[in-house]
Amino acid sequence: MLQLYDTLTREKLAVSPSEGETLRFYCCGPTVYGPSHIGNFRSFLVQDLFRRVVELGGIKTKHVRNLTDVDDKTIRRSQEEGKSLAEFTNFWGARFHADCNALHILRPHEEPSAVKHIAEQIALIEILMAKEHAYRGADGSVYFSVSSYADYGKLSRLDKRELRLGSSQTAHDADEYEKDSLADFALWKAHKPEDGPNAWDSPWGRGRPGWHLECSAMGMKYLGESFDLHSGGVDLCFPHHENEIAQSEAATGVEFVRHWFHISHLRVEGEKMSKSLGNLYTLADLEEKGWNADEMRYTLLAGHYRQPLNFTFDTMHAAQHALHRLGDFAEKLLQLAGKERLPDYEALLRKAPPEFGVFRPAWEALLDDLNAPEALGQLFKGVKEVETKLKAGQVRAEEAGEILTGLGAIVAAFGWALPAAAGETGGEETPEEIRELAQQRWEAKQAKDWAKADELRDALKEKGWAVKDGTDGYELTSL
RNA sequence: GGCGAGGUAGCCAAGUGGUAAGGCCGGGGUUUGCAAAACCUCUAUCGCGGGUUCGAUUCCCGCCCUCGCCUCCA
Numbered sequence A: 001m002l003q004l005y006d007t008l009t010r011e012k013l014a015v016s017p018s019e020g021e022t023l024r025f026y027c028c029g030p031t032v033y034g035p036s037h038i039g040n041f042r043s044f045l046v047q048d049l050f051r052r053v054v055e056l057g058g059i060k061t062k063h064v065r066n067l068t069d070v071d072d073k074t075i076r077r078s079q080e081e082g083k084s085l086a087e088f089t090n091f092w093g094a095r096f097h098a099d100c101n102a103l104h105i106l107r108p109h110e111e112p113s114a115v116k117h118i119a120e121q122i123a124l125i126e127i128l129m130a131k132e133h134a135y136r137g138a139d140g141s142v143y144f145s146v147s148s149y150a151d152y153g154k155l156s157r158l159d160k161r162e163l164r165l166g167s168s169q170t171a172h173d174a175d176e177y178e179k180d181s182l183a184d185f186a187l188w189k190a191h192k193p194e195d196g197p198n199a200w201d202s203p204w205g206r207g208r209p210g211w212h213l214e215c216s217a218m219g220m221k222y223l224g225e226s227f228d229l230h231s232g233g234v235d236l237c238f239p240h241h242e243n244e245i246a247q248s249e250a251a252t253g254v255e256f257v258r259h260w261f262h263i264s265h266l267r268v269e270g271e272k273m274s275k276s277l278g279n280l281y282t283l284a285d286l287e288e289k290g291w292n293a294d295e296m297r298y299t300l301l302a303g304h305y306r307q308p309l310n311f312t313f314d315t316m317h318a319a320q321h322a323l324h325r326l327g328d329f330a331e332k333l334l335q336l337a338g339k340e341r342l343p344d345y346e347a348l349l350r351k352a353p354p355e356f357g358v359f360r361p362a363w364e365a366l367l368d369d370l371n372a373p374e375a376l377g378q379l380f381k382g383v384k385e386v387e388t389k390l391k392a393g394q395v396r397a398e399e400a401g402e403i404l405t406g407l408g409a410i411v412a413a414f415g416w417a418l419p420a421a422a423g424e425t426g427g428e429e430t431p432e433e434i435r436e437l438a439q440q441r442w443e444a445k446q447a448k449d450w451a452k453a454d455e456l457r458d459a460l461k462e463k464g465w466a467v468k469d470g471t472d473g474y475e476l477t478s479l
Numbered sequence B: 001g002g003c004g005a006g007g008u009a010g011c012c013a014a015g016u017g018g019u020a021a022g023g024c025c026g027g028g029g030u031u032u033g034c035a036a037a038a039c040c041u042c043u044a045u046c047g048c049g050g051g052u053u054c055g056a057u058u059c060c061c062g063c064c065c066u067c068g069c070c071u072c073c074a
Helices: A038-056 A072-080 A085-102 A115-132 A159-166 A174-178 A211-225 A232-253 A283-288 A293-299 A313-337 A345-350 A357-367 A372-389 A396-415 A432-446 A450-462
Strands: A003-007 A011-014 A022-027 A062-065 A134-136 A142-144 A185-188 A207-209 A229-233 A258-261 A266-268 A309-311 A467-470 A474-479
Touching: A003 A258, A022 A038, A022 A211, A038 A062, A038 A229, A038 A258, A038 A266, A038 A283, A038 A293, A038 A345, A038 A357, A038 A396, A062 A211, A072 A085, A085 A115, A085 A345, A115 A134, A115 A142, A115 A185, A115 A211, A115 A232, A142 A232, A174 A232, A174 A357, A185 A211, A185 A232, A207 A211, A211 A232, A229 A232, A258 A432, A283 A293, A293 A309, A293 A313, A293 A396, A309 A313, A313 A372, A313 A396, A357 A396, A372 A396, A432 A450, A432 A467, A432 A474, A450 A467
Parallel strands: A022 A062, A022 A229, A229 A258, A266 A309
Antiparallel strands: A003 A011, A134 A142, A142 A185, A185 A207, A467 A474
8 A cells, every 4th residue: 555755744655535435635736827847747646656556555546636827827827828718728738638548648537627616715715704614804814814714824834923934935015905915815815907807706806815725715616615636846835835725625624635645856967946937847848859658658757756857858868768768678578478568558557466576676765755766766666676587588478468467457557658669661741862871771681782771871861861770671860 | 145945886876873775877788680668687885074873874073065035937
């Protein structure tokens, strides 16, 4: 069973459903106001790894991940572009889904949108008002009263005094005087002119929900008042998750979430990600540089999730080679076993947990707080062990099949589609002329006419194409 | 200032009270017409200074440095 560190208790806790057979968990999703960058994807990818490990371990899941489609940023940007909020957020939401598909991130079972759950959010505020955990400020907004909730600060371990004295807070905008206390946060924001047409009716007048509220309202709607696990980037710990706990528990009186799972941030080439450094890479940026989704998955999952990860192009390169090795390794075994491909995720789930065989240590590393780096280490140890036997001709067909099951299971946990071994003939975009030359070279080579083959290869090189031979075919790459 | 994380080979990155996984790069080799790929093999004493211990990279203390959060950023 998976043991996972819990931010609240600071201990590793077993991950299992509290009720029934399904693990119910919520992940804070993206704010759809632009393309997500690799830092965002690190979180979604780690959550995906988490889900795969849980499911491969034989536990069903109900996975909810929201789309934040109403907040300051979405409203402002949509107006700057002269689009309606819906048009704007639908566009970026679709882009997010396309990116997730490209990265083989499993689709959540529910993906609620904040604007489509205004009623649920209002209902939650009404409960908080009735229980006197919320009040109406001078500006017409509704605030949560932090002082009414004794446990406030338990997740981030910030006490109220520190919250007030936080050094980074500039604290002198007009809002300060509209709230009873600086730490209080908005549940409902009264309409302001700059919000344009983006306002909804509520018992407190027209306005829009506060950001923190949507996760509480939608989490509880789809997973129940109390559910198993909640995840997000470390930065969400405070104030977002702290506020979610406060408003949810104040409303229901029961524990909101049993287990908090936070993912550390990414650094890029040793530096912090920022717009000014131009290193907020999106999936499209990396694709343009020639990297594929599996390489990104490998790189972004190669560090421990609780540790800041330094994303570098050296690591991407390392990932590319590592994946190729795994692909070649799988290919050898597939041939030996007389099979076409590794077992896929769905097939593995049908008899979860699978037999990991020599890759058992890699699986165990994943079960121990999703220790992906250790798992990768163990994976390659297993590969080497098998390679040695393979070389000595000591692996029989049925054994190869068993090894493939274990390998396939680890590969499925990481969610990769391994590159096929060399042997493909040119891609579709390859110009006819080039394919022609490559084919001629291949024929010359088959005829052992080395001089002609080399000549043709040089010709290809001049035209900007490299050719690499495999065992029974060749691969063309554009230089 | 408060809370927290971390400093391990050229790069990335695990880990342990008994002299340090794995990947990439680089060197050497096997194989291959060549090239590529693949396979084998080699490369660190764990930020600095003390202490505890038979023994510390791993525990304690001090110091230096990096990073995150402290009101809407995954």
